[in-house]
Amino acid sequence: MRLGVTMKAFRSIDFLTGLLFLALGGFVILYGSRYAMGTAVRMGPGYFPFVTSVCLMLLGVVLVVRSLLREGKTIENLALRPLFVVLIGTLAFGLLIERAGFLLASIVLAFTSRFADRGFRFGEVAALALFLTALIAAIFRFGLGLPIRMMPF
Amino acid sequence: MGFLEHLVFGFSIALAPTNLLYGFVGVLLGTIIGVLPGLGPVATISILLPITFSLGPQQAIIMLAGIYYGAQYGGSTTAILVNLPGESSSVVTCIDGYQMARQGRAGLALATAALASFLAGTFATVVIAAAAPQLAEVALKFGPADYFSLMIFGLVGAVILARGSVVKAIGMILIGILIGTIGIDVNTSVARFTFGILHFGSGIEFAVVAMGLFGIGETIANLGLSEEGRTYVRTYSGLWPKPAELRAIVPPAIRGTLLGSALGILPGGGPVLSAFSAYSLEKKIAKDPERFGRGAIEGVAGPEAANNAAAQTSFIPMLTLGLPSNAVMALMIGALMMQGLHAGPQLMRDRPELFWGLVASMWVGNLMLVILNLPLVGIWAKFLTVPYRFLYPAILLITCVGVYSINTSAIDVLLACLFGFAGYMFNRLECEPAPLLLGVILGPMIEENLRRALLISHGNPVVFVQRPISLAFLILTLALIGVLIAPNLRSTRQRAFREKG
Numbered sequence: 001m002r003l004g005v006t007m008k009a010f011r012s013i014d015f016l017t018g019l020l021f022l023a024l025g026g027f028v029i030l031y032g033s034r035y036a037m038g039t040a041v042r043m044g045p046g047y048f049p050f051v052t053s054v055c056l057m058l059l060g061v062v063l064v065v066r067s068l069l070r071e072g073k074t075i076e077n078l079a080l081r082p083l084f085v086v087l088i089g090t091l092a093f094g095l096l097i098e099r100a101g102f103l104l105a106s107i108v109l110a111f112t113s114r115f116a117d118r119g120f121r122f123g124e125v126a127a128l129a130l131f132l133t134a135l136i137a138a139i140f141r142f143g144l145g146l147p148i149r150m151m152p153f
Numbered sequence: 154m155g156f157l158e159h160l161v162f163g164f165s166i167a168l169a170p171t172n173l174l175y176g177f178v179g180v181l182l183g184t185i186i187g188v189l190p191g192l193g194p195v196a197t198i199s200i201l202l203p204i205t206f207s208l209g210p211q212q213a214i215i216m217l218a219g220i221y222y223g224a225q226y227g228g229s230t231t232a233i234l235v236n237l238p239g240e241s242s243s244v245v246t247c248i249d250g251y252q253m254a255r256q257g258r259a260g261l262a263l264a265t266a267a268l269a270s271f272l273a274g275t276f277a278t279v280v281i282a283a284a285a286p287q288l289a290e291v292a293l294k295f296g297p298a299d300y301f302s303l304m305i306f307g308l309v310g311a312v313i314l315a316r317g318s319v320v321k322a323i324g325m326i327l328i329g330i331l332i333g334t335i336g337i338d339v340n341t342s343v344a345r346f347t348f349g350i351l352h353f354g355s356g357i358e359f360a361v362v363a364m365g366l367f368g369i370g371e372t373i374a375n376l377g378l379s380e381e382g383r384t385y386v387r388t389y390s391g392l393w394p395k396p397a398e399l400r401a402i403v404p405p406a407i408r409g410t411l412l413g414s415a416l417g418i419l420p421g422g423g424p425v426l427s428a429f430s431a432y433s434l435e436k437k438i439a440k441d442p443e444r445f446g447r448g449a450i451e452g453v454a455g456p457e458a459a460n461n462a463a464a465q466t467s468f469i470p471m472l473t474l475g476l477p478s479n480a481v482m483a484l485m486i487g488a489l490m491m492q493g494l495h496a497g498p499q500l501m502r503d504r505p506e507l508f509w510g511l512v513a514s515m516w517v518g519n520l521m522l523v524i525l526n527l528p529l530v531g532i533w534a535k536f537l538t539v540p541y542r543f544l545y546p547a548i549l550l551i552t553c554v555g556v557y558s559i560n561t562s563a564i565d566v567l568l569a570c571l572f573g574f575a576g577y578m579f580n581r582l583e584c585e586p587a588p589l590l591l592g593v594i595l596g597p598m599i600e601e602n603l604r605r606a607l608l609i610s611h612g613n614p615v616v617f618v619q620r621p622i623s624l625a626f627l628i629l630t631l632a633l634i635g636v637l638i639a640p641n642l643r644s645t646r647q648r649a650f651r652e653k654g
Binding site for chain 1: 204320321327328331334340345373543545552554557564566574582596604614
């Protein structure tokens, strides 16, 4: 029973947010320890991030303690498929845009991202990918004149 | 120059053909994107931000402001026709607007929203023209300590009036501030948190954070939602209100306008808070409050007027003090920075054409919205029927291309991807990403002013209570915190946001 309660606390959003705050704050303090602190009169580059991180960690402690004291909402419905598919698609775009040009990167992103949702139909996705690629190329490259390379060569 | 001369000067700029054109394009694009369910003004502006980079500062800010009202109005359309708030300030419009639509009065609800918004927009334009110069005059006297205290006041206000957990909102601000420290420290020339990547030396581009969080993160979150409950109302008739209906619209619209104009100026205030407050006000003074929730026209007119008035008056602290009272204003400051301009009292003094042109363009933009939206509402309703499976690849693509085009940098795209991941995690952890944006914008300013204030005072923190302006802001901040801790308001605040939250 006791264990059950604790397990649930670990999945509560307050607890996880608290951990996130602690981890981020801790990381900044550790990584930032290479920057000089200075004094209040002449603050070094490390001063302000350090103070901010300490505040963030304090909030993290508040959240963790609160989550252990009272039961709160737990994290659920993590949509892993959209998460990974969208991230892979945008990552691919970022890696391809300079190596392979916009046209290819755009088609790859359009195709990949459609796997995030159900009902993938090749013909439909191909038409969508071509339409969006042409539209966005027209707007950004030719309409706004932004220097985006189109072709891989 | 007096009040009228200022306005005439502003209109001479806002009515210049190129400015009219970009204002119109902004309003149009804002409406189109804002109509799409799940895309509020912050997401819309983030996604469309890169389009304005190639423009001059005047056109860019006029267009962005146009996008803002367009998105705001598009959100109301979605709320009325689909019962899906396109953005949080339309949540209230959903309650009675959608009921009106189901009763076959969608046309009237849409016209009410448009006319109430226009009335509010007109009044708010006058408020800005009258109040901003005075405020800017005062702000020119601010020293570093005063700015520091003002920003702390602004952030605390933003937290208190925001939705959701206060502790988390403060945490998100702090994370934003930490993100803002990335890059070369201006005082010591030390590269902070750049992880050896040269590109980060100039800091992380604000737009990349916003587009990652809102363009990518929110898309993932939307994909995770089920599609139930999307019943569309496609028929609407009787767009123009009859005289009796017009008489029913005007008083709540006036009340909403006054309330919204006042709340919009407060830090943390803005469209959302104003819409909620106006709704409660109308419900409270109505003779038959049980009509609310069943298609009461006052429940559309009041909040719609309030959110539009607040959307405009929230420009006042942004333009005169450089203080963003909400995430949209943070985006505006970011956009100005990218144009090499700093929001604040100097802006009005050094670039009056920019300021007054924008103010006048607000009124023009509101007029365009009415002209554009009433006849074209049929087309917007069609946009609503575009399936999400076509929309989200488009949103992702525009976001990615937009991020890339900021600095033609592929690293920025990867960074946006990272912020997209963070955005989805924040969404699942019920951490609002908007305060983080405020932190990113205000962080460097807070640090700079803190350093300068303490340097001037030789490290003596008493400087913050010695200067009267600074002291006043700190007292106000403490008062806000006191109000926050008071159990009475705390429960009201929770109730206000839970009431159809």
